[in-house]
């Protein structure tokens with residue numbers, strides 16, 4: 001059976017074929033000469049399966065989509081505090097190649113604009129011999145294959161790199177560049193010329209969606225804190241001066257590149273990648289934006305769309321007899337998050353258990369979020385203070401050893417023990 005997800009991507013591809021507005025990037029000769037009619041779309045879930053439609057094997061240069069990943073590498077190697085000394089996290093509202101630095105700090109505003117990306121590249125590629133290779137090795141870990149530089153694109157961009165060189169010299173003048181300006185731009189341009197297809201990009205995006213774990217190899221490539229930092233900056237700055245338009249319309253962290261690619265990340269679910277070389281006035285792929293908008297609408301990806309409100313943690317309350325003693329069993333369910341534990345707490349306050357013995361059956365609970373611990377401990381403390389004996393049935397070990405605020409251990413029963421007692 002052909003996957004319906006592939007049929008869906010075909011429909012996205014065909015349904016946006018009429019979007020032929022915009023033009024290929026004109027300031028890099030190799031990109032200006034790209035075939036404007038090529039296009040592709042790919043999707044990779046956090047389970048690691050990649051689906052693609054269109055010119056899915058066509059390779060193009062990663063360009064600015066390299067920036068979030070170079071930033072991730074910088075964060076891993078130097079830590080957030082040191083990286084923040086070199087590059088900020090504020091949206092600039094300006095074009096990607098604007099000659100601007102923060103007036104007060106002298107730093108580039110964020111790592112998604114060129115100034116910040118050159119400073120970031122210089123941080124991760126300080127070693128003259130090995131700099132770009134380290135970045136490429138990192139990309140290769142993310143894609144699961146050897147990523148190489150398209151030398152023709154790199155040479156082409158270096159022939160017209162005055163603006164980026166200007167930025168690098170400006171950075172050097174303010175003391176914010178870890179390498180010689182020319183070497184930093186040469187390395188950055190090679191990083192941008194890394195050659196990828198939409199499948200590679202979907203997998204790279206899915207790694208960010210998956211908390212930094214590459215979904216096919218299971219390798220923790222970057223830590224969760226780095227992933228969160230990178231996605232936050234992509235959400236606020238990834239689409240340059242179209243960031244507000246993008247976030248209201250599509251609503252997921254994203255990054256575009258001047259070769260025509262865009263990646264998007266829905267945390268916890270999916271990485272998306274699209275490609276089409278004609279760019280709009282902001283330097284973002286016009287058909288790519290259309291493809292992303294459709295996918296976001298169809299699949300309900302917008303992060304600000306309030307999801308189904310989480311149900312109460314309480315599935316049902318049973319009055320039973322356990323070993324001849326009356327007991328109240330609370331059957332809990334789903335993910336225990338702040339709103340669902342709050343609903344249980346309201347029930348305990350307004351309708352306190354009438355029996356001494358109180359059992360919380362957690363057999364149907366999937367996950368207990370850390371934020372709910374304190375509330376759970378308080379609930380246990382209050383019940384114990386009121387003379388209740390508390391038992392927890394937690395066969396999947398969703399909670400660890402659990403004592404209330406006065407250090408009283410909560411009793412544990414196996415599901416068999418509960419069943420036997422009820423029989």
Ligand SMILES: NC(=O)CC[C@H](N)C(=O)O
Pocket residue numbers: 063064065096097114157164189192256257258259283
């Ligand atoms: N937006 C982009 O993709 C820009 C990247 C390109 N290498 C540049 O520096 O101009």
